[in-house]
Amino acid sequence: DAGITQSPRHKVTETGTPVTLRCHQTENHRYMYWYRQDPGHGLRLIHYSYGVKDTDKGEVSDGYSVSRSKTEDFLLTLESATSSQTSVYFCAISLRHTSGASQETQYFGPGTRLLVL
Amino acid sequence: GENVEQHPSTLSVQEGDSAVIKCTYSDSASNYFPWYKQELGKRPQLIIDIRSNVGEKKDQRIAVTLNKTAKHFSLHITETQPEDSAVYFCAASFNDYKLSFGAGTTVTVRA
Numbered sequence: 001d002a003g004i005t006q007s008p009r010h011k012v013t014e015t016g017t018p019v020t021l022r023c024h025q026t027e028n029h030r031y032m033y034w035y036r037q038d039p040g041h042g043l044r045l046i047h048y049s050y051g052v053k054d055t056d057k058g059e060v061s062d063g064y065s066v067s068r069s070k071t072e073d074f075l076l077t078l079e080s081a082t083s084s085q086t087s088v089y090f091c092a093i094s095l096r097h098t099s100g101a102s103q104e105t106q107y108f109g110p111g112t113r114l115l116v117l
Numbered sequence: 118g119e120n121v122e123q124h125p126s127t128l129s130v131q132e133g134d135s136a137v138i139k140c141t142y143s144d145s146a147s148n149y150f151p152w153y154k155q156e157l158g159k160r161p162q163l164i165i166d167i168r169s170n171v172g173e174k175k176d177q178r179i180a181v182t183l184n185k186t187a188k189h190f191s192l193h194i195t196e197t198q199p200e201d202s203a204v205y206f207c208a209a210s211f212n213d214y215k216l217s218f219g220a221g222t223t224v225t226v227r228a
Contacts, residue, residue, distance in 0.1 A: 031214055042123075042206055042218040043161065050214065058215075059118060090160065094214055105151060106216060108160040 003027045004109035006091050012115045019078040021112050023091030025071075031094035032074040033106065034058075034066060036087040043090065049074055081116045088113050119144040121209050123219025131227050136194040138222045140207035143188070149210040150190045152181060154203045155221075161206060165192070197226045 003026035013019050023032060034046040035058075045058030047066040055066050063085060065077045078085055091109040120143040130136045140150075151166035167174045167181045167190065174181050178197075183190040190209075194201055204223050208216040 040126075040220055042220040043208075043216075044218070045215065048215065059217075105163055105166065107163065110160050 002029075002093055002095060002107035004091060004093055004107065006089075006109040006112050008112060009110065010113045012117065013081050014117050015082060016080050019081050019114065019116075021076045021089055021091075021114070023074045023076070023109055025074075025093050027093075027095070028071055029093040029095050030071075032068065033092040033094070034064075034074065034076045035090045035092060035108075036060065036085075037090060037111075038087050046076065046089075081114075083116050086114060086116045119147060119209055119211060119217035121207060121217050121219045123207050123222055125222060126220065127223045127225070129225045129227060130197050132197055132199065134197055136192075136197055136201070136224055136226075138192045138205055138207065138224075139189060140191070140209070140219050141187075141189040142209040142217075144209070144211050145185075145188060146211040147188075147209040150181070150183060151208050151210075151216070152179075152192050153206045153208065153218075155206065156203045164205075194224075197224075199226050199228060202226045 005024045007022045033048040035043040037043050044060045046064050049055045049068040067075045089112045092106045094106050123140045148169040153161035154164045155161040165181050178195045180193045204221045206221050207219040210216045
């Protein structure tokens with residue numbers, strides 16, 4: 001599982017409340033990503049990070065912010081949650097694979113299921 | 118940015134038959150094409166990938182082919198088994214750090 005954990009794993013919240021999701025990795029990988037997964041859309045990149053305090057937007061970044069104050073943690077914040085942000089959120093890291101797959105493969109965390117009422 | 122289209126969206130095959138999923142991409146600079154398998158309620162997991170300097174890659178019952186000229190790549194699963202039932206995603210990258218995913222194919226293997 002490439003040492004990736006996500007918390008919480010499930011969350012129910014109300015429209016307008018702030019929500020922070022955490023991704024934690026134990027193996028000092030430089031690149032970390034946040035995706036959302038919705039039926040019919042596959043996985044869409046929200047934000048990614050290429051180092052401490054270095055982040056950039058993905059294709060669906062509106063309404064989301066991120067922070068990375070240390071290598072092992074990448075936080076995704078919904079400043080004011082909306083029902084359209086109900087989704088499954090996956091964190092991923094990018095690492096060089098030593099066998100089988102090619103280099104710089106992305107590996108995913110277990111996901112966080114978020115419901116905004 | 119890169120746009121990846123994936124077909125079909127659903128695929129039902131008889132156990133033992135082959136399954137083929139096709140993806141097209143828009144950016145001719147893309148050079149890395151992984152495939153992920155996602156079982157119900159689980160995380161996507163890499164099953165095979167290919168780089169643009171290779172036309173085909175195999176790993177036991179799965180293979181991926183790449184046609185750079187036509188900008189499409191395909192996943193082939195032979196001798197399908199019930200455990201192959203899952204959602205499969207293709208992806209493309211023009212560098213090694215950002216992936217664009219297809220919408221997914223739900224594969225059902227009938228016993």
